[in-house]
Amino acid sequence: MLLKRLTEARGISGNEKEVREIIINEIKDYVDDIKVDKIGNIIAYKKGEVDTPKLMIAAHMDEVGLMITRIEDSGLLRFTCVGGIDQRVLVSKPVIVGNKKINGVIGAKPFHLQKRTEWKKALDYKELYIDIGVSSKDEAEKLVKPGEYASFLSEYVKFGDNLVKAKSLDDRVGCNILIDILKTKKKLSIYGVFTVMEEIGLVGAGPAAYGIEPDIGVVLEGTTCSDVPGIEGHLQATELGKGPAISVMDRTTIFNKDLRKLIIDIAKKNNIPYQLRKTTFGGNDSGKIHLAKGGAVTATISVPCRYIHSPISVMSKDDYANAEKLLNLFIDDIEKGGFNNEF
The missing domain is CATH 2.40.30.40 (Peptidase M42, domain 2)
Incomplete structure (x- = not known):
């Protein structure tokens, strides 16, 4: 299973080689171009029939x-x-x-x-x-x-009510979803970027976005899930099993309201459970993507993960599946001209 191989691979910030090799072997037959830049990002391009808007989807390879x-x-x-x-x-x-x-x-x-x-x-x-x-x-x-x-040293294990425990679910879940997207035939051209050194300051995303100059950036990640005893409701960023989380704001980005509305509307229309990420601490690669060159509008779709940044995190396979489904439908909508950014 791909997610098992990804999570059990070693990929600490600045040392992502094992993860990078797995990803390249998975996507090489499904994309039109693969480049590994000077700092180790994988920049994959899948050409479609429609080139605009220019879409960059990012997931980071590294772990703590x-x-x-x-x-x-x-x-x-x-x-x-x-x-x-x-x-x-x-x-x-x-x-x-x-x-x-x-x-x-x-x-x-x-x-x-x-x-x-x-x-x-x-x-x-x-x-x-x-x-x-x-x-x-x-x-x-x-x-x-x-x-x-x-x-x-942490083994990928299925347990409980369709749950998984493993290390580095942040962000191998995002990597796995992006790999699946790149294997899927789409009309819209896609830049799939697997970034390095996100955990030590969003290092890889900036140079990658600077070269691509995306109109829209979507970040896939595993995010904090704190639905445990002793945490007040307003501090519970996300809850396990309640669907993918969509970010409103974090310490590096105020996410584009129109892009967020489009994602939520798609979720509602297709009966996909979703939740808003209720806290604003932390950040992700969006913090660099939306600043690159002329700028880009960004959104984040996350899979809630308990005990994040530890030897063992826990996620719901249902949340994972719904995040991938939501992203697929979002891309389909974008390629039909479904996004209209208004200020």
Whole structure:
């Protein structure tokens, strides 16, 4: 299954090679042109019968993870976080380390030796280390070097009521949907862009959009789902099983109201469940796409994911399927001239 392969692949920001190779192999027979730019974005072009408006659909390949910074004399590895990670989830998690894919586990000072004051706070990553099962710096240096990455070891598993748990659902769900779109015959020409380094500041999307100069940009992503006990309703960005989420605003973009209305109207007309993303924290590649060159109007269609930016996220396969269905119908509408931007 493609989503299983995508989520289990290693693709921490700046190290997306495994994911990039999977995507290129999947789409190469379905698009008219594939280019990998200087920073690693995949820019795929699928030519249709209609070239305007120029549509760019983006999903980011990278995931959050760890980078090795130092090797202790004991052979234990010190690390830093790449992207936003809740440090409370790190202790005892299994990881895959370095180019040689060494098994490791994140460790900390034993609980029994911690001071009572330490029990009351999450351990900072500076207090943690990765144990790869060696007993000296020399042994460790034969296996891994500072600057190499460590990714969470997490298997794709189906469970519960049509749910999936896996790492990096943000944003391999978007990558999978975009791959499916590029495999589908459309009248409208499409630029499908798989971006790099979104998690460390939306790095890839800007250069890609600058070269394409899209009229419309659509971002596909996995987004925060906080429908859990202890979270007040107005702080629950999205809810699992309530359909794809459509963004109104985040810290980098106020999304185009007409484009959002069109997406909502399509959802209503076709009985596709949807929800508005109720919070404005965070951002995505839209923040760079809508600023590129002459600018572009943008929208985001998201799949809600619980426990995002952790070793295991959870999504509903129904939300995923409805997000893909909604995007397909949106493209069909755009190619018929269904979008009229008014200020």
